[in-house]
Amino acid sequence: MNMEFLVEVNGQIYEISELVKSVSYTDKLNDGCSKLEFSYIDDDLRIQNGSVVRFRYDEANIFYGYVFKHDQNKQKEITVTAYDQLRYCKAKDTIVVKNDTIDSLVRKMCNYFNLKVGTLASTGYKLPTSVQDDKTWLDIIYTAISDTLMNTGKWYCLRDEFGSIAVRDLEELQLDLVLGDESLVYDFEYEKSIDDNFYNQIKIVSDNEATGKRDVYITRDSGSIAKYGLLQYFEVLDKNYNPAQAKAKADALLRLYNREVETLELSCLGDVRVRAGNSFFGQIEDINLNRRLIVRSVTHKFIPVHTMSLEVML
Incomplete structure (x- = not known):
């Protein structure tokens, strides 16, 4: 294990990797800032809110951010939460x-x-x-x-x-990595649901300034409604949408939401390349999985060994 853990306090930089007892890094896809949580035994170093934290593992850049919370117990163990710039x-x-x-x-x-x-x-x-x-x-x-x-x-x-804000095309974030039955995964949980984010009828309304009325656009999948019952998505568009755009949006929403929502959580040995938005090839025979998957969220834990828990999109 090659770990570099730097903190800057009052203009002074300290290397505390020998003091650190636990490190957890969490990243979610388009859902706020990434988070680094760590603890260390007080050695006369008092990290403060606003302190800069830089963490590298096996020569890979993992986290650069700022301390937002810290606390201490009677055993002099200090627990710290830091976030990246998106906070x-x-x-x-x-x-x-x-x-x-x-x-x-x-x-x-x-x-x-x-x-x-x-x-x-x-x-x-x-x-x-x-x-x-x-x-x-x-x-x-x-x-x-x-x-x-x-x-x-x-x-x-x-x-x-x-330490740099980026916008990435998810197609550019494909990893040459296989996770599954014979590659790094030691446990998984799989679920199929129509309880959330499943809709087989889309109803969109838009104010028509010319007529003073509301135009209504409905698209539906009759076969899906017969199978699951009617589950409707409703949205009011702003006046900048024309009829063609409104219909196109309704059709796109039906394509997006008219399918069972599958969730898969993997517990794996760690790979420093894996962040939310990255994708890898998943192979799990028990659930007939054999395709590329996008990481929705990941939590890496680095001590005593590097492991990661992933939630992926199916």
Whole structure:
């Protein structure tokens, strides 16, 4: 195990890898900042909120961020929680979206919070003009990612890459990695559900300024309704949608939501390359799994050995 653990306190940098008793790193796909939780035995070093933390493992960059919480017990063990830069983007504001793409919005966000910009994929799709009021910057960008996926079929993720904010095309995050029956996995849990995020009828309404009425667009799968019962998704669109766009969105939502939701959690030996948004090839015979999977969330634990728990998208 080759671990480098640096903290900066009051301008001084300390290497504390010999003091650290536990390390856990958690990352989720388009769901806030990544988190590093660790504990160490007090050796006259008192980490403070705002301290910078840099963690590398087996020469791989794992985490760069800032301390937001710390506590101590009677045994002088100090427990610390640090987040990456995206933690600051939970702030609410009023933001005008006009002639923007995902990457241009991210640049605006980084400029506002004085964050370092990393690799920003050029997404191309111009988002609908809107005024986003009392929303967090993260929520606005995640909505932009969802809108871009619906309209282009291209999926992106926002993440902090060791101190730089990045937008990545998920196709670029495919790993040459197999996880399954004979490769690193030692346990799994698998579930199929129609309880959440399953819809076989899509109903979209849009205000028609010309007629003063609401236009209604419905698309459905009769076979699915006969099998599972009617499960409806409903949304009110803003006035910037024309009839063709509204119908296209309804059709896209039905394609997205009209299938059983499968969840799979894997417990594996660790691989430092695995982050939320990365994908790998999964092979588990018991559930007839033999295809590429996207990581929805991952938690790495590094002491005493490196293991990881994954939730993947099926």
